[in-house]
Amino acid sequence: MRVDSGVAQQVEVERRLVDAMYDRLDCVVADALAARGRVLAGPVEGPQELYARDVEVARLTRTVRELRAAEGSLCFGRIDSTSGESVHIGRTGLRSADGALLLVDWRADAARPFYAATPASPLGLRRRRHLRLNGRRVVDVSDEILDGSSPIPPDVVGDGPLVAALGRARTGRMREAVATLQAEQDAIVRSLHRGVTVVDGGPGTGKTIVALHRAAYVLYAFPALAGQGVLVFGPNRRFLDYIFEVLPSLGENDAQSATSADLTDVEPTTIESDSAARVKGRAQLATALTRWVRDHQPRGVPLDIRIGQETLVLDAESVDAAHRHATQGGFAHNPAREAFKEYVVSDLVNLLEKRTTEALTEMDDEVAALLGIDLDQAVAEDLRALGLDDTIAATGDPEVDWDGIRDGLLDDPGIDLAIEAVWPRLHATDALRRLLTDSTALTASLPDLSDDEIAILTRPRRGYTNADLALLDEARALIDGPPEQMYGHIVVDEAQELSEMQWRMIMRRCPTRSLTVVGDFAQAGSATTVRSWTEALGPFVRERFAHHTLTVNYRTTAEILHAAAPLLARIAPEQQPSRSIRNGERPSTVLVTDPGMDASIRELVEQTADAHPDELIGVIGPSDRIARLTTVLDGTGAVVVAATDTRGLEFDSVFLIDPAAIETARQGGARDLYVALTRATKRVLTLQLRAT
């Protein structure tokens, strides 16, 4: 509830307190900069001191960066307990020079009541206050009384700052929501669960907001995981560009963001049909790759190796044992090959040693038989007479340097060639290409694939598609070993888009199995066959994941949700529609004829742009109309996007072009249409083609 009397006075009170916080922030930044300057100017001796200095400089640089990132809206909230204590909440924690608490970091436990308290459960609070700043200046405050001492709004999510945040014009970049995070969202963000947390809910229920604030919370609250890195994985660059400002504005620059292309460092250059992507996304492809790679390792075969004039034969049993030793511990093909070679060379040296001993013994026996003396004994006696009897014990066998022979064999190109014949070094790109052109190998590994599906897989192509990247990643893991970069925690957004193979790519990078996974299967595109969280996560964690469903819609008005409800009932009958907290214009439909469509669209978009000059307009249509729409709407400021590419995005106004074509363009087109319909915060206008 807003405190109407004395607002100016309260603003003044807060202004003085917040001014003091900024003064302190400036001091801490200046101190950190000065400390960094001193460290850099100080003498360093030797590599150890140099390393220690670099670590300290990096730490101070990070501190400065984090403090500076916290500068905008440094303090945004305050809570007053019924016992009269008050705490200010902000983007970072601050103490005065003498240690008094000035500001609590929003992620600290002490800040939890700011988010979690409701009138029904006030958690000891009397008042929650939101502060609005313009630059460094407090310009407004807004209160909610939580202890029942004044009238309270029945719906806690409908409070002033939230409605103001939701009503603000969109900019094409997602904004953080740290000041208005709602209780159901905050409970997930702040969860102490370190395993897999799944968050679903309809479009606009704040899944992305929760995921990003969760990433910031993990970085703050779980240092052990944070130290191993935090990754935000998104389906495409457009989406990551949309969200990329959120974490830095929460003071977090340490989280990385990536698409499949970033993880594999390969840019897809070709597109393919969704049916091809679906086949390539299936986990059986991992089995096929594993078999293909295993087929390039020896099994049950002896190994003939030529050394000098001789050919040594390692029997099949020894070769299999060497294979077993080399691959135990899950080593990948190429590193295991090196270990295999070492085992083989050891076996060869043992063979040679045995042969030499046998040959020498034979010779000794022959000499003894001929001369009637024991040669070894005679040599030992001579050495003793010369005072060199220690040599006998120390060298044992002074004649043969077996270690030198072993090293020589390891470097011998002939040996490498012999091993190459049974265990060739492989290249992941080449292996993938060869498997995907080998219909016999594919049919053997994937007997349930139809001939059509095999034909899809083996179709000749150039370059990589998005679905290929997870296959390439799998091949690299099998052939060269796990990826270099691992993460302590991974946030997966739009997770309904991931195929089984793409889940493997993510999990491979997260040995801790600590993930925040957000998505909505009603919005799933058609490039994957995964349709439930159990299907997605079961192979890695079985049912061990915490599952939350968000129910309040913060994006779309009740009118737009109402219009989308029949479509939702059709594509996901089991899903409860979310509940919107705002009302607005009723969506409208205009019938147009194709030849006149271009002019109509431009005119309507221009009208909307004139009526709402600061707002963002999205024009969403079938993929095959996008090039034309982009030309037609050039200069209007509207963003033109294919219906297949709008997941996660949002606009103030949406023009939906030819919904029937969106729906029939591909399998799952109805879900594309549902996503398109739920992108607007304020209004939707549909342009439907009149049958001619």
Ligand SMILES: Nc1ncnc2c1ncn2[C@@H]1O[C@H](COP(=O)(O)OP(=O)(O)OP(=O)(O)O)[C@@H](O)[C@H]1O
């Ligand atoms: N607590 C909040 N305070 C302010 N804005 C919020 C809050 N929660 C969500 N929003 C806003 O609501 C909109 C929808 O949120 P978000 O994109 O996270 O939803 P989503 O569930 O990920 O949607 P979709 O499934 O369509 O991708 C965004 O503009 C977001 O900033």
